[in-house]
Amino acid sequence: MGTPKDKVKFNVGGRIFETTATTLAIAGENSLFRAMLDENWNVHSDPAMTEYFIDRDPDYFAVLLNLLRTGELYIPPKIDKYLLYREAEYCGILDHVRLAKWGPFDGNRAQLAQPITDWSAANGTLAYTIRASPSGWCCLAQGSVVRVYDWMLEEHPIIHIAHHKVRDICWVDDKHIVISSDKRLANGGMRLFNASTGKSRCKFQVTDKSSGLAPFSTASTLDFGSDYKLFSSCENGDEHHGIGNWDLVTGKLINFHCSPPHLSLKKASRLQWLPGTNCLMAFYLDCTKVDIILFDFRDNTTVRLLTEKHDRPCDRTIQDAIVIEESSSICALRWNGALGFMDLRSTARGVNWRNTEDPFASPYFPKLAYHEGQLFSSFNNRISVHSGSDWLRTSQLRHSDFGAIHDYSIGGNRLFSLQSTGNIINVWETPRPPII
Incomplete structure (x- = not known):
C-alpha cells in the first residue's frame, strides 16, 4: 500500500488521476514517468508541486495506467489500438504493452x-525474403526494394536500392538493418539503413587487397554475430568466393576468409554465427553439391562438416x-x-x-x-x-x-x-x- 509521500497526481488533458510512485516505477528506467519523478527532470519546477500536467488524451492514459497497475491490457471498444500503441511509445512503455499482449513465442x-x-x-x-527483428518488426525484399513494418504492422518508408536486386537483409538491432544487393561497385552494394526512416547510415567496403579479390566483389548472404560483427558471403566475376567479417561500428573490413581451392565453394545459402564456439557455419547449396563448412576467424581455419555431391540438380x-x-x-x-x-x-x-x-x-x-x-x-x-x-x-x-x-x-x-x-x-x- 502506498504512503502519502508515495502518492502522485496527474492532470491529463483536464482529467485527474491519482496513483503511486511504486506503480509508476513498474514503467521502467526509460519511461516518461521515471523521468518526470526524477528530481533533475525539471530544475525550474516548484518543489511544492503536487500535480503533474500531461497534455495527452485521458482515455488512452487510463488504459496504460491500468496496465501498470494490473499487468493486464484491456482495450475498450472506443479505443483505437494503434493510437494506444503510439501513446505507449510516447510514454516509453511499449514493451509492457507487447508483454501484456502476448507471451514468449511458443x-x-x-x-x-x-x-x-x-x-x-x-x-x-x-517478395522472396522476410526477416523478423528482435522487437517484433519485419522487413521483406521485393525486387530492388525493402519494405519495413513496425510492431503495429504499419509500413515505414520503402528503402529503394537503385534498381539492383536485393540479395539479403539482416537485422543488427531493433532499429537498423543491413542490405546486400547486386550492385557491383567498390562498396559491394552492402549498406546499413535506419529501418524506421529508410535512410542510409554507412557503406561497407567489400574488397580485400590481400585476398586477391577484384574491386567489384559483391556481398550476398548475411548474418550478424556477437561484438558487433557482420558476416557476408562474397564473390566476384573471377569466381573467387569467401566470407567477409566487418566491424559494424566502423564499417571496416576486419578479416576475409577465402574459400580454399579444394573446396570450390560458391555463394553461401545460409550463414549462422555460433557464439558458443566463436565460429561461423556456412551452408552451400548449388547445382552439383551441398557443403556445410565451419569457419574460425581466430586462426583462419576451415572445417568441412559434410559434402553431398549430385549428378543433376533434381538429385539434391x-x-x-x-x-x-x-x-x-x-x-x-x-x-x-x-x-x-x-x-x-x-x-x-x-x-x-x-x-x-x-x-x-x-x-x-x-x-x-x-x-x-x-x-x-x-x-x-x-x-x-x-x-x-x-x-x-x-x-x-x-x-x-x-x-x-x-x-x-x-x-x-x-x-x-x-x-x-x-x-x-x-x-x-x-x-x-x-x-x-
Missing part, C-alpha cells in the same frame, strides 16, 4: 493474428541446415521434409535421417529455424514445430488459403511467414496466459 500454442496485406507485387515482382536432397549449439548438433532438411541430425562432436560424421513427411510431395523452398528450444521446418504450406530431446513433431502452423510458404522468420515473439501467392504475410503470436 510454436505449440501459436495463433494466427492479423496478416499484412497492404503491399503489392509491383510489375509482377514477388539437403535443402537447408542449421546448428543447434545446445545439443552440439546440426539439423538438415531434405526436399521431402525429412529431418536429419549430425553430431558436431563426432569425427565420423554422418546424418541420421528420419522418416519423410511426404515422399511424393515437392516442397516450396523448405527452410529451418530454431527458437527458444523449438525447431521449425517449413514444407509446402505448413510449418512443423519439433520439441523435446528427440525433436518430435508436436504441432503445425498452417494457413492453406495463400499457397506455399516461400520464407519465414521468428523474432520479437512473433513468427512471420511469407506466402508464395496472394501477397500475404501471416503473423503468428502466442497469447499470454491469463493472470490468476
Whole structure:
C-alpha cells in the first residue's frame, strides 16, 4: 500500500488521476514517468508541486495506467489500438504493452493474428525474403526494394536500392538493418539503413587487397554475430568466393576468409554465427553439391562438416541446415521434409535421417529455424514445430488459403511467414496466459 509521500497526481488533458510512485516505477528506467519523478527532470519546477500536467488524451492514459497497475491490457471498444500503441511509445512503455499482449513465442500454442496485406507485387515482382527483428518488426525484399513494418504492422518508408536486386537483409538491432544487393561497385552494394526512416547510415567496403579479390566483389548472404560483427558471403566475376567479417561500428573490413581451392565453394545459402564456439557455419547449396563448412576467424581455419555431391540438380536432397549449439548438433532438411541430425562432436560424421513427411510431395523452398528450444521446418504450406530431446513433431502452423510458404522468420515473439501467392504475410503470436 502506498504512503502519502508515495502518492502522485496527474492532470491529463483536464482529467485527474491519482496513483503511486511504486506503480509508476513498474514503467521502467526509460519511461516518461521515471523521468518526470526524477528530481533533475525539471530544475525550474516548484518543489511544492503536487500535480503533474500531461497534455495527452485521458482515455488512452487510463488504459496504460491500468496496465501498470494490473499487468493486464484491456482495450475498450472506443479505443483505437494503434493510437494506444503510439501513446505507449510516447510514454516509453511499449514493451509492457507487447508483454501484456502476448507471451514468449511458443510454436505449440501459436495463433494466427492479423496478416499484412497492404503491399503489392509491383510489375509482377514477388517478395522472396522476410526477416523478423528482435522487437517484433519485419522487413521483406521485393525486387530492388525493402519494405519495413513496425510492431503495429504499419509500413515505414520503402528503402529503394537503385534498381539492383536485393540479395539479403539482416537485422543488427531493433532499429537498423543491413542490405546486400547486386550492385557491383567498390562498396559491394552492402549498406546499413535506419529501418524506421529508410535512410542510409554507412557503406561497407567489400574488397580485400590481400585476398586477391577484384574491386567489384559483391556481398550476398548475411548474418550478424556477437561484438558487433557482420558476416557476408562474397564473390566476384573471377569466381573467387569467401566470407567477409566487418566491424559494424566502423564499417571496416576486419578479416576475409577465402574459400580454399579444394573446396570450390560458391555463394553461401545460409550463414549462422555460433557464439558458443566463436565460429561461423556456412551452408552451400548449388547445382552439383551441398557443403556445410565451419569457419574460425581466430586462426583462419576451415572445417568441412559434410559434402553431398549430385549428378543433376533434381538429385539434391539437403535443402537447408542449421546448428543447434545446445545439443552440439546440426539439423538438415531434405526436399521431402525429412529431418536429419549430425553430431558436431563426432569425427565420423554422418546424418541420421528420419522418416519423410511426404515422399511424393515437392516442397516450396523448405527452410529451418530454431527458437527458444523449438525447431521449425517449413514444407509446402505448413510449418512443423519439433520439441523435446528427440525433436518430435508436436504441432503445425498452417494457413492453406495463400499457397506455399516461400520464407519465414521468428523474432520479437512473433513468427512471420511469407506466402508464395496472394501477397500475404501471416503473423503468428502466442497469447499470454491469463493472470490468476
